Amino acid sequence: MKKSLSLLFGALCTFSAGAQGLKDVYQDAFLIGTIASNQQLMKPDADTSALFQREFNVLTAENDMKWQRIYPSPQGYNFAAADALMQQAEDCQCQVVGHTLIWHQQTPDWVFEDDAGNPVSREVLLGRMQSHINTLMTRYQDDVYGWDVVNEALNEDGTLRESRWREIIGDDYIAQAFRFATEANPNAELYYNDYNLNAPAKRDGAVRLVKSLLAQGVKVSGIGMQAHYMLRSPAISQIEESITAFASLGVKVMITELDISVLPFPKQAAIGAEISETAAFAEALNPYADGLPTDVQDALATRYRELFALFYKHRDDISRVTFWGTHDGTSWKNNWPVRGRTDYPLLIDRQGQPKPAYEAVATLPASIAQ
Template identity: 50%
Template sequence: MKNKKPLIYLALAGFALGFVQKSELTLKDAFKKDFYVGTALNYRQISGQDAKATELIKQQFNTISPENLLKWEPVHPQPGKYNFKPADDYVAFGQQNKMFIIGHTLMWHQQTPKWVFEDEAGKPVSREVLLKRLEEHISTVVGRYKGKIGGWDVLNEAIDDQQGDLRKTKWLEILGEDFAAKAFEYAHKADPKAELYYNDYSLYRPEKREGVIKLVKSLQAKGIKVTAIGMQGHYGLTKPSIEQIEASLVAFSKLGVHVNFTELDIDVLPNPSRRQGADIAETFAADQKYNVYTAGLPDSVQQKLTQRYADIFALFHKHRDVIDRITLWGVTDADSWLNDWPIRGRTSYPLLFDRNYQPKPAFQAVIQTAKNKL
């Protein structure tokens, strides 16, 4: 999976036209010997409507994830009806640019249409009916991109936030505790060569870590291979600590799986939620005290963001033997979901490129970590 060709460090130069010049070291080149560096794409970028972002993606990244267009609701909105055009364009973009393409996500309790779990009368379907629908969906979607999409988030966010138990969802309620095994089995059958992942947020928390370890061990006991665990990196400026992140990274690697950081961003804004994470169901009403940088990010906060990214990528570089991929959740600050979560309309600054497609100070700090000898 990793490119082991010798890394040639290019001379650092200035910036022009809002992009990193070709003579400038890029993210994908800086970490070429270590792991893929990627981003999540929206359809405007894939279709070329956001040409500046598209160019930035081509320059900086060698793996891509689809932000929404391969989730069940967008790609399979009605029984027997699929909407493959956006996904086809996404995969074609990745192929044209020789990128490692990720599929996200096959089984999730969010963004799955109600009809999946109900009969024509609106009552819950039987286990047999739901299994048939799940297999048909996975077989159709994964099968369509067999040999093109290299890795799939098979199961997303199936562990409860508080206790680390299986999350109470329609999948668990109707199928029982083997719902995860069935999803992985169907995905492997549809494309035996694809890498298969479990993906979740707040995995630095001991309760969730133990829940994921229990889940993965149960799959392994059935002979089901989990290629990697995706740790969603929705972090803040100070929490979680590097030690907390590292503890889970090391614990997961002891399962014999690799670890990907799949949705990396750093929220610099005050958060009304008492929890760190990415529970999209948890939203709040607009309140100006949680949207404090509408005129721009103060230099003091910019420096904290820069140091935070440097520390996190130093950790990634340290554990590059078990990390295959780092994916930032968005290209520029303007693209980030954090502008609208947990409060809509905020001005957020969580990524490495600003709203003018310019690299932020954190970008150079990240590049520098690749050069540090550990």
């Protein structure tokens, strides 16, 4: 009879002194990243810092380099948390990816409006875009090796999303952002980042977008495939088709924002990562408040192992895998799309200890090599 992964890995579910972290296990394949929340940056704790240092070699700010946080008003920037990220990365010997320069969410209204609240002109908004990109990229040019220049610019059918950036500047706002980023730091890697890129229509839209940019001579270094996945979807085959499609463009592929929710998804919310899509709390949507059953723990471990087997297979094309959270207690999935739930989407539990899913991922390369 097949033993459960929880039983197989049960004796291993604690970090052993001297054992390799994920960054070491995958050092010949791709970088392993995670995010730092504002709490972790402004009030760092020794346990989380130890996890950063042990497991990861890339850090990204969860929210603190988004326009709303770092440039909340015309009165000036607030660099405190971003500066703390650079210090944390130095202390943990991690590289840094900047997230994100241009996004339709978490951008203050004042960016798009004049003093009377009317929309600004194309020229004014382009000026604000260029100034913002230049300010961040020059301030952190020695610390940040890659940037999510434009985030989530596509609809689910692959067409360009309606946003205030597009409304005021026009369809070329994406190309302009990448051009400004190239001017600000010619040595930085520049990425397009989006969710649901496994879906064929959206995948095709991303291919058209990046092909068009490259044809115009615009620098695009890579595509970030946000991986906010479920236990049973999307299909591994769909993810693989997107990896190969993007790699065929000659750009790097990154698996970004990786987490796997074990909770039921409310029908009224669209599966993806559109933060405006939310649903009301219901007990039926929070089935594991008192702990994760063994069979679900096993399913999570199996799912992570299948995903990392795919990533490892395509390690020549994938340059980085970044988890959207360090341990279950820090995950945004506890509060989105339903606030107040208890989710278990990551490899490390709320007590900072490895789950069976961690062991499934950590032992994969060695098992393949045998």
